[in-house]
Amino acid sequence: MSSSTSEPTHPDSLPLAPYQGAPDEAHFPGASGHGAAFGHESEMRRRITQAKRIVVKIGSSSLTDENFTVDPNKINRLVDAIQARMAADSDVIMVSSGAVAAGMGPLGLKVRPSDLATKQAAAAVGQVHLAHQWGLSFARYRRTIGQVLLTASDAANRVRARNAQRTIDQLRKMRAVPIVNENDTVATSEMRFGDNDRLAAIVSHLAAADACILLSDVDGLFDRNPADPGAKFISEVRDGNDLKGVVAGDGGAVGTGGMASKVSAARLAARGGVPVLLTSAESIGPALEDAQVGTVFDPRPERLSAWKFWALYAAESKGTLKLDEGAVEAIREGGKSLLPVGVTDVENNFERGQIVDLVGPEGEVVGRGEVNFGSDTLNEMKGKRTENLPPNQRRSVIHVDYLADYDIDP
Secondary structure, three states: OOOOOOOOOOOOOOOOOOOOOOOOOOOOOOOOOOOOOEOOOOHHHHHHHOOOEEEEEEOHHHOEOOOOOEOHHHHHHHHHHHHHHHHOOOEEEEEEOOHHHHHHOOOOOOOOOOOHHHHHHHHHHHHHHHHHHHHHHHHOOOOOEEEEEEOHHHHHOHHHHHHHHHHHHHHHHOOOEEEEEEOOOOOOOOOOOOOHHHHHHHHHHHOOOOEEEEEEOOOOEEOOOOOOOOOOEEOEEOOHHHHOOOOOOOOOOOOOOOHHHHHHHHHHHHHOOOOEEEEEHHHHHHHHHOOOEOEEEOOOOOOOOHHHHHHHHOOOOOOEEEEOHHHHHHHHHOOOOEOHHHEEEEEOOOOOOOEEEEEOOOOOEEEEEEOOOOHHHHHHHOOOOHHHOOHHHOOOOEOHHHEEEOOOOO
């Protein structure tokens, strides 16, 4: 993949025509870092390099400056790398943090707000500045962007999740660049993704991505604070055993997602079958060019269906079914529906067609499913054999096609 010595033009307005090719060749910017996080090769990294559809998540500190305003130079460098990857025949779907951080400077805020109303006000201002700068930067290559704002409640609702999926896919087909962010202006503390790392994992499944790249201000995963001279770099996470003894920190001054949230999101995407590369925004060039930098998280061998991933990790649970040991074993073995005889208790009020948690005898959550009966009816049915029920109740509580279990992961 060649690099160009010419600089792209700097337009002062957004494109008003469909993408017909870039006027200037983009190149992958080099990384200024070196050391343990660089120079890694593996089959999984080659898979990420060959991915045709990629989700790239970028953290707040990688988009704003010390004055809490959008940094055009940072964004231009990121866009150069993304355009270079797209020119190499990959679709890129972006998940951009930074709305609250970008709104702090224009509103005169010196520290990230802690109250919901001020956060939402900062996000309302910051979204405009951020989207405008993304648009101008991609306009250098005559690329149009499309902004997709989501809340956790959007993802939790199957119909709205499908609508978001269709929007992202249509933008991609029309050669626009989808830029996704949590809609902080309306999200509440009770219904949030928590951070955009988790949002990126969910978008990876909504968009049926082949790979997910999480970018922040760290080179990759270390077993402790990388500032510690004894910190050991972890190049690949194959399963939970590779994370034993790892101490991950929380978010920084302008963001909400620290290393702990990134590891959690990477494992979430990987559980669904999407390989993940975790590295710094400074290393976006090598990350997108050959993936020989940062930490890679191996996916499970078989990809979860879109419905199962949604039910397990995005849907809002409306209640709980407590199960006996036999029912738990049947769920974990797979291929069987949940019958009334295996239900020992019903918690909360819910209706037919809603998602509920499935809990074993020891209180462990073993899965989720879409119920065929409401809570009132299930309270009458629980623990009974099918032949002892009225004819209209002689069917499964949850059909196997609408039942998903959490893997027992090391």
